[in-house]
Amino acid sequence: MKEIIFVGRSNVGKSTLIRALTGRKIPIGRRPGITKKPLQIPYHEVMVTDMPGLGFMSGTSDEGMEAIKDNIVHYIEENAGKIMLAVMVINATSFSEIVDRWTLRNEIPVEVELFEFLHELNIDVIVAANKMDKVRDEDKVLDGIGERLGMAPPWRQWLDAIVPVSAKKGDVEGLKEIIRKKLEAVRKNK
Numbered sequence: 001m002k003e004i005i006f007v008g009r010s011n012v013g014k015s016t017l018i019r020a021l022t023g024r025k026i027p028i029g030r031r032p033g034i035t036k037k038p039l040q041i042p043y044h045e046v047m048v049t050d051m052p053g054l055g056f057m058s059g060t061s062d063e064g065m066e067a068i069k070d071n072i073v074h075y076i077e078e079n080a081g082k083i084m085l086a087v088m089v090i091n092a093t094s095f096s097e098i099v100d101r102w103t104l105r106n107e108i109p110v111e112v113e114l115f116e117f118l119h120e121l122n123i124d125v126i127v128a129a130n131k132m133d134k135v136r137d138e139d140k141v142l143d144g145i146g147e148r149l150g151m152a153p154p155w156r157q158w159l160d161a162i163v164p165v166s167a168k169k170g171d172v173e174g175l176k177e178i179i180r181k182k183l184e185a186v187r188k189n190k
């Protein structure tokens, strides 16, 4: 069965987004890191996978976080052939700031690493810029996000790669449409 994976840092809204898309009452974290193992939810004729969060988690050691990252990388490598789409969920309100902080320390930001890793495996990636309800200057913020992932502004050139959403408000039509098109393409290829 084909699969759509949702990946990203803890607390960016992966679970809320899956709930908004599928209508399934999956657990939403009151604290970061509530999703510790890949959680699979049937959606149309595919499986939606809620991956554990990357990065900081309260109550988890550095080694614990590294182990989670290794598990995620391993899972993606093992299942690459089945993964028809990866939705990389980011918090639009903090993404650029976090990326810049890592870059200043000469470290590769975990999302940038993940984004490149997915491309290396030839997996289609869509960046879901979540929490847009908290963003005022939408174009500026989305341009900044795209730029940090190697997509030159304006972001509207990259409508197949970046989609603004607000999972909490249920404002997810753009992403639904992209998934619908992907499903149609997969059906045709059968």
Ligand SMILES: Nc1nc2c(ncn2[C@@H]2O[C@H](COP(=O)(O)OP(=O)(O)O)[C@@H](O)[C@H]2O)c(=O)[nH]1
Pocket: 009, 010, 011, 012, 013, 014, 015, 016, 017, 027, 028, 029, 030, 032, 033, 034, 035, 053, 130, 131, 132, 133, 134, 165, 166, 167, 168, 169
């Ligand atoms: N303002 C706002 N908050 C959101 C949005 N989506 C999720 N959240 C909140 O972000 C927190 C983390 O959400 P969760 O889905 O558990 O994140 P996950 O760790 O990535 O699965 C929760 O308090 C959500 O209510 C959104 O679109 N806007």
Ligand SMILES: [Mg+2]
Pocket: 014, 015, 016, 027, 028, 029, 034, 035, 050
């Ligand atoms: Mg979650």
